[in-house]
Amino acid sequence: MPLDDFMDVLCPMHVRLDSTGRIVHAGPTLQKLRADEPLVGRRFLEVIELLRPRRASSMGELLTMKGVKMHFQMRGTPRTALKGVMVPQGRGAIINLSFGIGVIEAVRDYVLTSADFAATDLTVEMLYLVEAKSAAMEASRKLNLRLQGAKIAAEEQAFTDTLTGLKNRRAMDHVLTRMLEAGQEFALMHLDLDFFKAVNDTLGHAAGDHVLQRVARVMVEETRDEDTVARVGGDEFVLIFHKQTDRSKLEEIARRIISRLEKPIPFEGQVCRISASIGTSLSLDDERPTAESLVNDADVALYASKRAGRACHTFYTPDLRDAQQATTPPERAAAC
Amino acid sequence: MHGLINRAIQCFVRDTYSNEVWLDVTRFAGLDFTGFEAMLTYEAEVTDLVIAAIGSILSKSREEVLEDVGTYLVSHPNVEALRRLLRFGGVDFVDFLHSLDELPDRARLAVDDLDLPGMALREHSHERFSLTCIDGPPGFGHAMMGILRAMADDYGALVYLEHSGGGAGREVIEITLIESEFAEGREFDLGARAG
Known part of the structure; x- marks a missing residue:
């Protein structure tokens, strides 16, 4: 059996060169890469470019790289990358080539089949593995998507703010609706932190989170069990005082909360300083109170506090709304 | 039993018959969920219950059900990936x-x-x-x-x-x-x- 026939079975991507670097024989799979142009008779380096370990332009240069891993690229298109190793043979050489990591594209580009690879070649196993892993990944990805969906659904149904353990906006809406339906009297305080953004910006989100947790604790301590404390935005809170509409009591609670929140909060060797502005609306001030109107009234009162220089508490009165409309709306506390 | 196998049985029922038949199967088998997750593992009894339920609902023997599942795995377009892996x-x-x-x-x-x-x-x-x-x-x-x-x-x-x-x-x-x-x-x- 002639050498070329042996080699075609063992290394179907080999090429045999004569002493001048011309192709004397090309393995059947290698020939498939340039099916339209016979490789035999052409100069090897004109068909395939050597990139590493160093470029070569002559057979002499090529022959100096015996036994080392070489990186090639097909000239023309597609510019398939190839790996190879060269052994001198007589006055010429044999170079065995393979696709390396680009094998998946190559199999697609040249429509190769199992028969194009040596029986011992692991290419088909590698293709199997790539597909099997993609299928398994896809199954995992679908599971993750479903779990993510379930998590979002659960969060949407939840009544708790995960960072502070307070009620969330959904819970607040629920409580307000229930109390209005029952015709109960209550006070609604809208509290907005001052200088919180500065803490977040200068000391980082971990410090911000720490401050929010501390704020939550203060508010829970300053309210009764039957009251509701909800975090309704990044640094906004709503407190609902059940059957508590005594203005002087509410004023006192608001003052105490503000003064406690103004105490410096240590965090990892730094000190966070914040304050709070509060606006309060009372359910009995309105003839037909709705959740929306009460929240809105408290909001107007809150911005009166902000305008008054922060760290203040204000009860809602209709003239505040007129005052707010008369002046340009304050910048929505971007700096606070 | 691996979720992939349970899921394959579920897909077989859903693709060959209908989702309604599959839901009947889960009720008949007394499952407290309506679908298997391919990447989780289930008790072996669950698989047996499901196969038995399919047999009862479709009036087929356990052997027939299993052979049909095998045929489905290679021949249905929805599980083409598996056919390719076998090929x-x-x-x-x-x-x-x-x-x-x-x-x-x-x-x-x-x-x-x-x-x-x-x-x-x-x-x-x-x-x-x-x-x-x-x-x-x-x-x-x-x-x-x-x-x-x-x-x-x-x-x-x-x-x-x-x-x-x-x-x-x-x-x-x-x-x-x-x-x-x-x-x-x-x-x-x-x-x-x-x-």
């Missing part, structure tokens, strides 16, 4: 048969906690083979029959299969190759990817 095993049907010994290892390479029963192929002559499934869940050989029948079809080979029983955790399938190039078979392009 990587060999260039023709006989080559494929010889790859079955390594099927559990191939499965593990893809999903490392997927344990398939061991398989041993014996070649009695160029046309006669026997495949022994070792320590599989009862009836696994019937699912394998379905897979082999559909794969023969896929390769275009004409075969005669017979489940010759077994015992002690073994099931034997006798395979007679009548013609290896009986029909055109389905195309298998190495570089294509099942969508």
Whole structure:
């Protein structure tokens, strides 16, 4: 059996060169890469470019790289990358080539089949593995998507703010609706932190989170069990005082909360300083109170506090709304 | 039982019959969920309950159900990815048969906690083979029959299969190759990817 026939079975991507670097024989799979142009008779380096370990332009240069891993690229298109190793043979050489990591594209580009690879070649196993892993990944990805969906659904149904353990906006809406339906009297305080953004910006989100947790604790301590404390935005809170509409009591609670929140909060060797502005609306001030109107009234009162220089508490009165409309709306506390 | 196998049974019912039939199956089997997750693991009894429920609802024996599942796994377009993975095993049907010994290892390479029963192929002559499934869940050989029948079809080979029983955790399938190039078979392009 002639050498070329042996080699075609063992290394179907080999090429045999004569002493001048011309192709004397090309393995059947290698020939498939340039099916339209016979490789035999052409100069090897004109068909395939050597990139590493160093470029070569002559057979002499090529022959100096015996036994080392070489990186090639097909000239023309597609510019398939190839790996190879060269052994001198007589006055010429044999170079065995393979696709390396680009094998998946190559199999697609040249429509190769199992028969194009040596029986011992692991290419088909590698293709199997790539597909099997993609299928398994896809199954995992679908599971993750479903779990993510379930998590979002659960969060949407939840009544708790995960960072502070307070009620969330959904819970607040629920409580307000229930109390209005029952015709109960209550006070609604809208509290907005001052200088919180500065803490977040200068000391980082971990410090911000720490401050929010501390704020939550203060508010829970300053309210009764039957009251509701909800975090309704990044640094906004709503407190609902059940059957508590005594203005002087509410004023006192608001003052105490503000003064406690103004105490410096240590965090990892730094000190966070914040304050709070509060606006309060009372359910009995309105003839037909709705959740929306009460929240809105408290909001107007809150911005009166902000305008008054922060760290203040204000009860809602209709003239505040007129005052707010008369002046340009304050910048929505971007700096606070 | 691995979720992939349970999920395959679920897809078989859903794709061959309907989602309503599948929901009937879950109720009949007394499951407290309506779908298997492919990447989770379930108690073996759950699989048995489901197969029994399918048999009752469709009036089929356990063996028939399992063989149908096997056929579905290779022939339904929704599970084309699996057909492709099996086709990587060999260039023709006989080559494929010889790859079955390594099927559990191939499965593990893809999903490392997927344990398939061991398989041993014996070649009695160029046309006669026997495949022994070792320590599989009862009836696994019937699912394998379905897979082999559909794969023969896929390769275009004409075969005669017979489940010759077994015992002690073994099931034997006798395979007679009548013609290896009986029909055109389905195309298998190495570089294509099942969508």
